[in-house]
Amino acid sequence: MMLQDPLLLLDDDLEQSIPLPTADEEMAMSRSDIPETLPILTLRNTVLFPGVVLPITVGRDTSLKLVKDAFGDDRLIGVVAQRSAETEDPSPEDLYDFGTVASILKLIKMPDGSKSIVIQGKRRFKVSEYVQVEPYFTARVQPIVEDMGDEDIEIQARIRSIKELAIQIVNLSPNLPSEAAYAIQNIESATFLIHFIASNLQIEVEDKQELLETLPLVDRADLVMEYLNQELQVLQLSEEIRTRVKSDVDQQQREYLLRQQLKAIQDELGESEGNAGDVRDLRARAEKKALPEHVEEILEKELEKLSRSNPASPDYAVTRNYIDWILDIPWLDYSKDKLDIKKAGRILNEDHYGLESVKQRILEYLAVLKLKGDMKAPILCFHGPPGVGKTSLGKSIARALGREFVRMSLGGVRDEAEIRGHRRTYVGALPGRIIQGMKKAGTANPVFMLDEVDKLGADFRGDPSSALLEVLDPEQNNAFNDHYLEADYDLSKVLFIATANYLEMIPAPLRDRMEMIEINGYTQEEKLAIARQYLVPRQIERNGLVKDQLSLTKGALELIIDGYTRESGVRQLERTIGSVARGVAKKVAMGESEGETVEAEAVESYLKARRFYSDVAERTSVPGVATGLAWTPVGGDILFIEASVSRGSGRMILTGQLGEVMKESAQAALSYVKANASRWNIPEDAFRYWDLHVHVPAGAVPKDGPSAGVAMLSALISIFTQRKVKHNIAMTGEITLRGMAFPVGGIKEKVLAAKRAGIKQVVLPEKNRKDVEEIKASSLRGLRITYIKRMDDVIDEVLLKKPVQDPAGYFTIPERDKPGRSFGSGAMQATA
Numbered sequence: 027m028m029l030q031d032p033l034l035l036l037d038d039d040l041e042q043s044i045p046l047p048t049a050d051e052e053m054a055m056s057r058s059d060i061p062e063t064l065p066i067l068t069l070r071n072t073v074l075f076p077g078v079v080l081p082i083t084v085g086r087d088t089s090l091k092l093v094k095d096a097f098g099d100d101r102l103i104g105v106v107a108q109r110s111a112e113t114e115d116p117s118p119e120d121l122y123d124f125g126t127v128a129s130i131l132k133l134i135k136m137p138d139g140s141k142s143i144v145i146q147g148k149r150r151f152k153v154s155e156y157v158q159v160e161p162y163f164t165a166r167v168q169p170i171v172e173d174m175g176d177e178d179i180e181i182q183a184r185i186r187s188i189k190e191l192a193i194q195i196v197n198l199s200p201n202l203p204s205e206a207a208y209a210i211q212n213i214e215s216a217t218f219l220i221h222f223i224a225s226n227l228q229i230e231v232e233d234k235q236e237l238l239e240t241l242p243l244v245d246r247a248d249l250v251m252e253y254l255n256q257e258l259q260v261l262q263l264s265e266e267i268r269t270r271v272k273s274d275v276d277q278q279q280r281e282y283l284l285r286q287q288l289k290a291i292q293d294e295l296g297e298s299e300g301n302a303g304d305v306r307d308l309r310a311r312a313e314k315k316a317l318p319e320h321v322e323e324i325l326e327k328e329l330e331k332l333s334r335s336n337p338a339s340p341d342y343a344v345t346r347n348y349i350d351w352i353l354d355i356p357w358l359d360y361s362k363d364k365l366d367i368k369k370a371g372r373i374l375n376e377d378h379y380g381l382e383s384v385k386q387r388i389l390e391y392l393a394v395l396k397l398k399g400d401m402k403a404p405i406l407c408f409h410g411p412p413g414v415g416k417t418s419l420g421k422s423i424a425r426a427l428g429r430e431f432v433r434m435s436l437g438g439v440r441d442e443a444e445i446r447g448h449r450r451t452y453v454g455a456l457p458g459r460i461i462q463g464m465k466k467a468g469t470a471n472p473v474f475m476l477d478e479v480d481k482l483g484a485d486f487r488g489d490p491s492s493a494l495l496e497v498l499d500p501e502q503n504n505a506f507n508d509h510y511l512e513a514d515y516d517l518s519k520v521l522f523i524a525t526a527n528y529l530e531m532i533p534a535p536l537r538d539r540m541e542m543i544e545i546n547g548y549t550q551e552e553k554l555a556i557a558r559q560y561l562v563p564r565q566i567e568r569n570g571l572v573k574d575q576l577s578l579t580k581g582a583l584e585l586i587i588d589g590y591t592r593e594s595g596v597r598q599l600e601r602t603i604g605s606v607a608r609g610v611a612k613k614v615a616m617g618e619s620e621g622e623t624v625e626a627e628a629v630e631s632y633l634k635a636r637r638f639y640s641d642v643a644e645r646t647s648v649p650g651v652a653t654g655l656a657w658t659p660v661g662g663d664i665l666f667i668e669a670s671v672s673r674g675s676g677r678m679i680l681t682g683q684l685g686e687v688m689k690e691s692a693q694a695a696l697s698y699v700k701a702n703a704s705r706w707n708i709p710e711d712a713f714r715y716w717d718l719h720v721h722v723p724a725g726a727v728p729k730d731g732p733s734a735g736v737a738m739l740s741a742l743i744s745i746f747t748q749r750k751v752k753h754n755i756a757m758t759g760e761i762t763l764r765g766m767a768f769p770v771g772g773i774k775e776k777v778l779a780a781k782r783a784g785i786k787q788v789v790l791p792e793k794n795r796k797d798v799e800e801i802k803a804s805s806l807r808g809l810r811i812t813y814i815k816r817m818d819d820v821i822d823e824v825l826l827k828k829p830v831q832d833p834a835g836y837f838t839i840p841e842r843d844k845p846g847r848s849f850g851s852g853a854m855q856a857t858a
Contacts, residue, residue: 055076055077055148057149057172058148060127060148060151060169061102063164063165063166063167064103064167065092065096065103065104065162065163066092066104066106066121066125066153066156066162066164067082067089067092067103067104067105067106067128067162068089068106068108068121069082069108071111072107072231072234073107073126073234073238074105074126074145075126075221075225075237075238076126076127076147076149076150076172076217076218076221077147077217077218077221078146078222078225079144079146080147081142082143082144082145083136083140083142084140085140086114088161088162090141091161091162092161093143097143103127103128103130104125104127104128104151104153104165105125105127105128105147106122106124106125107121107125107234108121109122117159118156118159118163122235123152124152124153124170124235124238125150125151125152125153125167125238126147126148126149126151126238127147127148127149127150127151127167127169128145128146128147129145129146129148130144130145131144131145131146132144147221149169149170149172150169151167151168151169152168153165153166154166170241172217173241173242173243178244180244181216184244184247184248185216188219188220188223188247188254189210191254191255192207192254193210193211194258195254195257195258196210198258198261199261210222210223216243220246220247223250224237224238224246224250227250227257233253304346305332305333308329308332308349308353311353312325316357316359317352317357317358318358320513320514321352324352324512324513325349325352328345328349328352331345332345332346344450348450348510351457351461351465351511352511354465355464355511356465356469356470357470357515357516358470359470360470360519361428361429362428363392363395363427363428363429364427364428365392365395365396367389367392370389370426370427371385371426373425374388374423377418377419377421378415379552379555379556380548380552381415381419381545383544384408384543384545387404387406387541387543388427391403391404391521392426392427402519403500403518403519403520403521404541405498405500405522405524406521406522406523406524406540406541406543407479407532407541407542407543408420408525408526408545409480409525409526409527409528409542410527410544410546410547410594411547411593411595411658411775412593412594412597413594413595413597413598414545414546414548416525416545417477419545420475420525421473423473423521423523424472424473427521429471429473429521430467430468430469430473431467431473432463432464432467432472432475433475433477434459434474434475434476434477436476436477436478436479436482437477437478438481439482439483439490440483440490441490442492442493443509444459444490445459445460445490445497446493446508446509447461447510447511448509448510449510450510450512455510457508457510457511458493458508458510460474460508460517461508461510461511461515470516470519470520471520472520472521473520473521473523474522475522475523475525476494476523476524476525477525478526478527479494479524479525479526480526480527480528480529480531480532481531482494491536492533495535495536495539497517497522498536498539499539500518503516503517503518503520504518524540529542546774547593547595547662547774548594549778549781549801549802549804550584550781550782550805551804552802552805553587553596553599554580554583554584554587556596557586557596557603558583562577565603565606565607568604568607569604569607569608569610569611571611571614574621575610575621576606576622577622578603578623579624581625581626582624582625582629584626585629586599586603586606587599588638589636589637589638589639590602590629590636590637590638594662594775602633605633606629609632610624610632647750648750648830649744649745649748649749649750650668650669650670650741650744650745651667651668651744652667652738652740652741652744652751652757653666653667653751653755653756654666654734654736654738654756654758655737655758655776655779655780656731656733656734656776657731657775657776662772662774662778662780663779664756664780664783665722665723665737666722666723667720667737667738668720668721668722668723668741669719669720669741669745670719670721671712671717671718671719671746672716672717673715674717675714675715676713676714676715676716678692678693678696679717679718679719680692681720681722681725682723682724682725683726683727683728683729684722684729684730685728685729685730685731686730687730687732688722688729688730688732690732691732691734691735691760692720692738694762695735695738695739695761696718696742697763698763698764698817699742699743699746701763703746706746706821707833709833709834709837711837711839712837715839718745720741720742731770732760732768732770733759733760733772733776734758735760736758736759736761736767736791737756737758738761740757740820740824743825744825746833747825747829747833748829748832748833749825749826749827749828749829749830750830751824752787752824754784754786754787755786755788755824756780756783756787756788756789757788757789757790757820757824758770758773758776758790759789759790759791759794760791761817765816765817765818766815767791767814767816767820768793769792769793769797770794773790773794773801774797774801776788777798777805777806777809777811778805781806781808781809785809786808786809786810787811787812788809788811788812789812789824790812790813790814791813791814791815792813792815794813795813798811
């Protein structure tokens with residue numbers, strides 16, 4: 027609805043104004059007498075109110091006849107609105123029951139021949155009955171007594187509100203002149219004000235008719251206020267929208283003008299074409315790039331920013347570099363997986379010998395991926411000694427899956443920003459190494475190897491292992507947030523493979539997120555097979571030879587494995603074979619030979635003297651020396667426990683950089699020997715007047731753990747009974763004060779180390795039997811395994827029966843030499 031123009035209506039012909047009625051005139055009209063019957067003029071689309079002047083175009087023949095007759099008489103007519111404006115020839119049923127007595131003020135002939143009249147309402151009436159329908163309606167009417175109510179305080183309050191609302195509407199409406207507010211303010215009659223406002227409201231005919239038929243003046247005032255409030259709300263909202271649109275248009279015009287000015291300046295400086303060309307090229311790249319929706323929004327903002335930047339400004343280079351990274355990273359580019367499980371198995375077997383548990387896990391992943399179609403990639407961690415093929419295995423997995431391979435070394439990484447990147451506010455900022463690796467891979471689902479994850483460090487710049495928690499968490503890495511990109515990146519399809527030598531160095535939360543797969547050291551037979559199938563052909567190719575120019579016999583390879591390398595993996599073995607290949611290549615290049623078949627006897631001519639021998643027999647040739655087995659991050663190894671005694675006061679000295687747990691094992695072994703001394707005929711003086719020194723070479727290497735307990739006990743019993751330990755026996759296991767042998771870890775590495783060292787018999791706790799069963803039978807050939815539950819079961823097994831000398835006579839101290847008397851010399855140190 028909208029308030030119409032309430033200015034005075036003008037007669038175009040006479041140029042005379044029709045004034046608004048005063049309060050007295052309004053009262054006189056409301057109380058004027060009216061005839062009992064009135065001719066009825068029907069109106070479409072409007073309602074006439076008392077006191078209101080209304081111009082009407084007369085078009086129907088019946089209406090023209092009525093106007094002509096009335097204008098020639100007393101000019102009084104009854105005006106009634108039609109219920110429907112579509113009815114062309116209404117009947118009495120099509121008309122409302124209430125109408126307004128009107129006086130015809132003017133009859134105007136229009137230039138086109140039609141006629142218009144100006145009428146003014148006098149007072150309301152109700153139709154009693156229609157007494158004539160031809161040539162026009164005539165009805166008997168009943169006048170309605172008006173309730174003026176100008177002095178009523180409630181009416182006055184409502185009139186004041188109506189005026190305020192109407193004036194606000196006039197001020198807000200762009201179609202109403204400001205003089206309208208002045209006219210409204212000067213209306214004195216409450217009844218006429220209500221009728222005047224009601225007549226000019228742009229509301230439906232039904233609503234206006236309701237106002238006309240409402241008898242109490244207070245109720246009519248309330249209805250008018252309701253419609254005015256609605257109109258005011260609409261105008262206020264329209265004004266807000268108009269203001270907002272104008273502000274937006276002004277801003278757009280301002281930006282347009284500024285851009286035109288900037289373009290003109292850049293044209294003068296010769297910079298505009300280069301900038302526009304860069305943006306155009308980048309947009310072309312963006313159109314060809316598949317990007318997530320949130321990245322497209324970021325990219326569009328940055329391109330817009332770049333288009334407004336000066337190429338000479340530092341921000342231009344920063345923004346350009348950021349956009350290049352966005353466009354270089356594979357967001358939705360995925361390589362298609364090869365789901366032929368048998369073929370994948372053949373590829374893994376071609377590249378690596380053994381490692382059955384790892385191969386089985388990869389084939390299981392492929393099988394599930396083939397059945398399910400879409401799954402989160404597993405996060406694996408290969409742990410084991412160096413040189414066993416952890417890193418190269420990752421490349422083979424990528425080849426079997428048909429994916430790209432990317433490797434990131436974490437050794438020595440101490441800064442969290444290496445993983446998450448630097449924020450763009452820093453000079454020279456770049457994304458972290460994860461995102462850099464994804465760019466290098468070129469696909470969003472590569473095989474991503476995190477090499478040496480146990481070598482991560484931490485300092486004041488943060489903890490990189492904590493940053494890796496999000497990367498390696500399948501529930502979070504679908505929205506990895508790099509500090510440089512500041513946009514979520516999906517890593518859930520990436521197959522992460524971590525490698526480590528030492529699990530204890532990996533933080534527990536990080537270790538918990540990975541599936542651990544142990545890769546043990548190789549046996550001599552496995553090394554021989556690897557050398558023949560992989561290492562020798564590779565070194566022949568790398569050193570410029572062909573297959574017929576170099577071959578190594580089985581004996582030569584076995585000698586290289588035993589005499590020139592001592593490792594769990596094959597890295598040193600490959601380097602040694604490479605030395606032989608270079609020696610042959612030299613002969614071929616100098617024309618001294620067309621090729622060589624290297625026998626065991628010729629190995630020394632290429633590699634010089636043999637480096638490793640079995641010195642177990644020499645080192646255990648005296649009492650007090652036992653051979654133990656140890657696990658290290660680089661595989662298994664043997665170690666010697668040496669015990670010696672000297673005259674003293676019963677002290678025990680421990681050397682060799684032993685850890686707390688290993689020292690406690692020595693204490694437990696000594697306590698067990700003391701408690702059972704009578705069983706082995708060890709005199710009491712051996713513990714009261716002799717000092718015990720236990721040493722574990724090599725002294726520069728820290729050592730710890732409980733697995734040396736069995737070897738320590740054997741060495742102590744050996745020194746106190748003067749019975750040598752058999753030189754071809756090695757042992758491992760934890761002991762208790764009751765003489766029980768508890769299981770330990772790293773059995774495969776320890777057993778293989780024993781075999782490499784020439785040991786013929788290994789003593790293990792009974793509960794480690796299951797670990798030995800996992801070792802190939804061929805690797806145990808020539809090695810005898812003895813299982814024990816208590817130390818009493820092993821003493822006679824590991825010690826020679828005949829002592830070097832009688833312990834009772836050796837350790838018993840004469841009374842004259844005991845404390846308080848002169849202390850004689852004669853201490854014996856039984857060390858190798």
